[in-house]
Amino acid sequence: MTESTAAALAGHTFATGLSRQHIDRLAAHATAIEIPAGQRIFAEGQLAARFWLVISGRVALDLQIPGRGRLIVETLGPGDELGLSWLGPIRQWQFGAVAQLPVTALEFQSAAVEALCDYDHELGYKLTRRLLATAVSRLQAARIRILDLYAVPVRSAGGP
Amino acid sequence: MTMSQVPVSYRVSERQDETHDTVTLTLEPAGAPLESSKPGQFMMLYAFGVGEVPVSVSGPPGAAGLTHTIRAVGAVSRALCSAAPGQAVGVRGPFGTSWHESDAFGQDLLVIGGGIGLAPLRPAVLAALREPGRYRHITVLIGARSPAELVFAAEYERWRDSGATVEVTVDRADAGWHGHVSVVTQLVGPSGLDPRRTLALICGPEVMMRLTAQTLLAAGMTASQIRVSLERNMQCGVGECGHCQFGPLLLCRDGPVVSYHAAAPLLSIREL
Ligand SMILES: Cc1cc2nc3c(=O)[nH]c(=O)nc-3n(C[C@H](O)[C@H](O)[C@H](O)COP(=O)(O)OP(=O)(O)OC[C@H]3O[C@@H](n4cnc5c(N)ncnc54)[C@H](O)[C@@H]3O)c2cc1C
Ligand code: FES
Numbered sequence: 369m370t371e372s373t374a375a376a377l378a379g380h381t382f383a384t385g386l387s388r389q390h391i392d393r394l395a396a397h398a399t400a401i402e403i404p405a406g407q408r409i410f411a412e413g414q415l416a417a418r419f420w421l422v423i424s425g426r427v428a429l430d431l432q433i434p435g436r437g438r439l440i441v442e443t444l445g446p447g448d449e450l451g452l453s454w455l456g457p458i459r460q461w462q463f464g465a466v467a468q469l470p471v472t473a474l475e476f477q478s479a480a481v482e483a484l485c486d487y488d489h490e491l492g493y494k495l496t497r498r499l500l501a502t503a504v505s506r507l508q509a510a511r512i513r514i515l516d517l518y519a520v521p522v523r524s525a526g527g528p
Numbered sequence: 529m530t531m532s533q534v535p536v537s538y539r540v541s542e543r544q545d546e547t548h549d550t551v552t553l554t555l556e557p558a559g560a561p562l563e564s565s566k567p568g569q570f571m572m573l574y575a576f577g578v579g580e581v582p583v584s585v586s587g588p589p590g591a592a593g594l595t596h597t598i599r600a601v602g603a604v605s606r607a608l609c610s611a612a613p614g615q616a617v618g619v620r621g622p623f624g625t626s627w628h629e630s631d632a633f634g635q636d637l638l639v640i641g642g643g644i645g646l647a648p649l650r651p652a653v654l655a656a657l658r659e660p661g662r663y664r665h666i667t668v669l670i671g672a673r674s675p676a677e678l679v680f681a682a683e684y685e686r687w688r689d690s691g692a693t694v695e696v697t698v699d700r701a702d703a704g705w706h707g708h709v710s711v712v713t714q715l716v717g718p719s720g721l722d723p724r725r726t727l728a729l730i731c732g733p734e735v736m737m738r739l740t741a742q743t744l745l746a747a748g749m750t751a752s753q754i755r756v757s758l759e760r761n762m763q764c765g766v767g768e769c770g771h772c773q774f775g776p777l778l779l780c781r782d783g784p785v786v787s788y789h790a791a792a793p794l795l796s797i798r799e800l
Contacts, residue, residue: 443707518671
């Protein structure tokens with residue numbers, strides 16, 4: 369860990385409210401990285417063993433759909449956490465990720481963070497809460513987009 | 529009958545396709561013009577022989593003609609959208625409350641538009657960009673269903689050049705899209721919002737406005753720092769017929785722009 373890694377982590381929305389000690393413990397497993405625009409970060413189907421806290425830039429989550437090409441499902445930016453599939457039952461990326469703009473981020477090896485959480489349950493609880501909040505807000509955003517709010521409303525035939 | 533109940537004849541002088549179902553019309557008065565509108569106000573547009581509907585002014589404040597951006601959703605809006613240059617349109621107005629964007633002088637102005645909801649906000653954006661130095665920041669966040677359904681897309685670069693931060697997101701991207709893909713509320717976090725010194729103007733589908741306002745409240749803004757534009761069926765436009773009643777408000781007179789402080793309790797009531 370470098371001091372600048374700890375400072376970058378402390379300044380990230382994901383770490384808001386974490387104690388100095390927890391930030392230092394987590395930062396010990398973080399690597400500050402830069403990803404040039406256009407570089408693929410991970411591909412659908414690969415082993416999901418890392419996650420990132422995006423500091424700047426933009427990442428596109430994508431999926432290759434036969435006959436339709438590569439479709440962007442969602443974009444993530446500063447303050448976002450990238451990579452949730454390592455938490456799932458099948459540790460495989462469900463979508464791909466590519467840097468749409470140059471990205472700076474903190475990269476974590478999920479196994480190391482899981483081991484840290486097993487060792488420090490309080491930190492584990494706090495990280496779990498944050499990851500859950502991330503998953504909930506992504507789920508809500510996906511539901512809102514499914515609602516297709518900008519479509520022309522169809523007048524209902526009657527009744528509330 | 530008062531003057532505001534008699535349509536004045538205007539003619540379509542220009543027509544610009546915005547999307548597959550949305551058109552921007554410029555109207556010039558056939559005789560004496562109506563009083564000029566303030567950002568956020570609307571006109572009653574009469575498609576002769578079809579009917580009359582409320583439509584916000586989407587052009588720059590103080591312009592000689594009238595500009596309206598109309599989405600074809602039913603008989604009247606379809607007739608207006610297909611109006612050709614030279615065609616006559618009856619106009620009454622202006623009606624309703626305005627955004628009062630200048631209340632944000634010295635502060636940040638945050639404009640958030642969803643879909644055709646950007647149309648009533650455009651006059652406020654254009655007014656603010658005439659004097660950008662009077663605001664700390666002007667930020668415009670735009671959400672649309674898809675890249676092809678963005679209105680005024682050709683102008684965003686000009687707004688940036690005039691001093692605004694403009695971020696655009698879509699629900700569904702196509703292969704050529706290289707921008708954000710997200711709900712418009714997800715643009716709020718990275719926008720650098722200073723909740724103590726921001727006035728937010730929001731227009732779009734009601735659910736989008738409610739979710740956006742909730743995001744701003746969660747970020748520390750108060751309901752009285754947030755303004756929304758509400759729509760209900762309208763008829764007289766002057767507070768007499770009651771068609772536009774929304775709880776205690778007559779939206780043609782007390783709206784369409786209202787403080788979220790007044791709107792929030794009403795937006796949570798089903799079928800109001
Ligand atoms: C203050 C105010 C400002 C408005 N500004 C604009 C504007 O700038 N541009 C614009 O295109 N429209 C605007 N509208 C909406 C516009 O008035 C309606 O789309 C129009 O009245 C529909 O009439 P119609 O005869 O074409 O369709 P109708 O036959 O009355 O309706 C057709 C379909 O459209 C739906 N619909 C009707 N009204 C609305 C609405 N307000 N929002 C969403 N769906 C609706 C109906 O549920 C129905 O499914 C505004 C409305 C108000 C109250
Ligand atoms: S439209 Fe008649 S009271 Fe508002």
